[in-house]
Amino acid sequence: FENLEFKYVETYAGIDISGGPILKNLNVQFHAGQRILLVGGNGAGKSTLLKMIGGKHLPTSGCWELGHRDSFRDTMLNNQRTMATSDWGNRSVAFASHSAAYSADIAVEEMMVKLQQTYPDRRADLLKCLRIDLSWRMHKVLLPTTCERI
Incomplete structure (x- = not known):
């Protein structure tokens, strides 16, 4: 841009x-x-x-x-x-x-419940493609090199 x-x-x-x-x-x-x-x-x-x-x-x-x-x-x-x-x-x-x-302390897995119910194959593809860990918390930022929470 x-x-x-x-x-x-x-x-x-x-x-x-x-x-x-x-x-x-x-x-x-x-x-x-x-x-x-x-x-x-x-x-x-x-x-x-x-x-x-x-x-x-x-x-x-x-x-x-x-x-x-x-x-x-x-x-x-x-x-x-x-x-x-x-x-x-x-x-x-x-x-x-x-x-x-925005400080909701919820896991990524909880955010994807509707996607899991409606489109389980799509959810699986997204998890694999984007390398998403379902235990990640929505209110935390992860450091990309060490995956330590800050």
């Missing part, structure tokens, strides 16, 4: 009542094979960034190049981009204020 900016556009009676940018002056490089941990509080822009990477949202300004090509506008790249998410359809959404701390 280079100088990427995104804001949700909202109008009322033809007047722009949008707030400021959710993401501003974002400059990031991703490399093949990297694993990236995206961490931030509610409203920090994590989901927005993932939706941009997946092609669901276009930036207000800036660009994202994939192989020196504009990933947002070059349709030849569509078959090289995939976004797996459950929010393409209807779903219930909970809301917490931007200042609310």
